[in-house]
Amino acid sequence: MMTLKVNGRDHQIDAEADTPLLYVLRDDLALNAAKFGCGLGQCGACTVIVDGKAVLSCVTPLMLLEGKQVTTLEGLGTIADPAPIQRAFMDEQAAQCGYCIAGMMMRAQALLMRNASPSDEDIRNELEPHLCRCGTHMRILRAIRRAAGLMNRADLSSEPGAVR
């Protein structure tokens, strides 16, 4: 039994130490935003944020998350009140089939948390581990730039330290 912190809540998890985080998120906690794509850490669809960094949850065993804070897409915003990154992806219609998009948003979010104004090259390099077979790459780039703009504006009005 271990305690797993996800989206600000503690969960008691009864699973083997080598269970991939993705399985726990989807099967035990019903957090289905992170997707199972390849199961090999090669496509990026399972990306979540752990202590501020983008992590491939399909190759991250549970035992590595002791005491760490996991954030999934569900932790960023809701349908009624989407986070800037979610709003930007919707505004740019960046999803086609959408399977890769949750992972893309999580890595983009991690990038924007440490670099508020990334260059196009920064974004391309950061998103390199993610595959999208629909080919909405240009829209994804636009969405991340738009999210950076939204977050920078939000920063001016919201209190410091807010998650989004």
Place this chain on the structure above:
Amino acid sequence: MTRSAVIGSVLAALVLGGAVAAVAAVWRPAIGAIDPSARQPFEPDLVKRGRALAAIGNCSNCHMAGAGKDLAGGVAVPTPFGTVFSSNITPDADTGIGRWSEAAFRRAMRNGVDREGRHLYPTFPYDHFTNVNDEDDRALYAYLMTREPVRSATPENRLSFPFDQRVLIAGWKLLFLRRDTYHPDSSKSAEWNRGAYLVEGLAHCGACHTPRNALGAERAGAPFAGGDVENWRAYAINADSPSPVPWDADALFAYLRNGWHPDHGTARGPMAQVAANLSSVSSDEVRAIATYTASVFGPSAPDRRRQAEMVLAEVKSMPDRALGTNAAGASIYAAACASCHDSGRPVPYGGINLALSTAISSPDPRNLANIVLSGVTPREGERSPIMPGFASSMNDGQIVALLNYLRSRFSNRPAWTGVDQVVANTRRTQMPPLRTAAGQGQSHVEPAQRDKP
């Protein structure tokens, strides 16, 4: 003359003679600058041959600047004596080598002296390039002179005293610049001889794979016995090779050509670029390099071959792996590594079975730490191995546990010592993860972050 006057004049003669000898050893004349616009055009075939030779010489690896302009130099090369910056070898007249005549270029390759007569630091591997023949120097010159000139001044080297005094290089050359490292051997095939010429010369394999002495020269007594490069270990490629399966010419050819081999894994770190370059030259040249290098490895001892056969048989039968005593390492392996490395899928679609991994059998854990932290970059546009880096999901202690587990589980060698120090160091000097060839311009980290070899 009095006795003291005689002694005085003898002394004066000695000092003068010594000074003349010293000047002769040190001083090199400038070779006249040429007007770049007056240079005769080059034959396209010569330029083409020069391009292949430049790829074999791996020129762009050191002479690629941070801005990503090929051959414009400015790359910081860390040495035990300080940082040396690679020079701009584009034909720019002011900051490059546009005013160099072919004779000046040939002198630099052969003797390590620039056009103005200054001694060049042996970071530029003229101890190997001295073996390059006139014909190949001419082709290389033609190739370089037909590149786009890039205006980019080379930064000043940052060397501590007395190593910032170029006069010392003359002494270094007297001690270490040997011109007898390549001997044609008429009893061997033409292919072997071509390979020897390339490996000992332009390809300068020993620059990384031969250990260096305290003055930074390759140790003549330990050719290809393994060296250090950019926080990686360049494995021994002689009889001391740590590879679980002995190399042969066919395996070397495939590895150098494709960047990976099913029984040996993937070229990584600085070797990845070498293999990428060799994929662009004629297969005859790569075959020649493989043939000669196989003879450097030498025939493998019978017990080594037996052991390799055992490992290969074990890999095929895929036994259930016992967890051992390192539960943390075993759990990480099961969740993070086994889905690729224990899948039975062949390289490059699956990861290499780690019983075949040279990194795990290596004398030190640097390469394994580099791979686990940064992953393996796929090559753009081709099927090639890929691995995610784990720097974001594992802390140093967890990586140490994993490395120790892999060592004890997948090699029959004694445990490494100082793994925690290596992991901390590797994380500090880590290359940016997952760059493709297109983004390679930035693959060199700031010199301040790098460790001296």
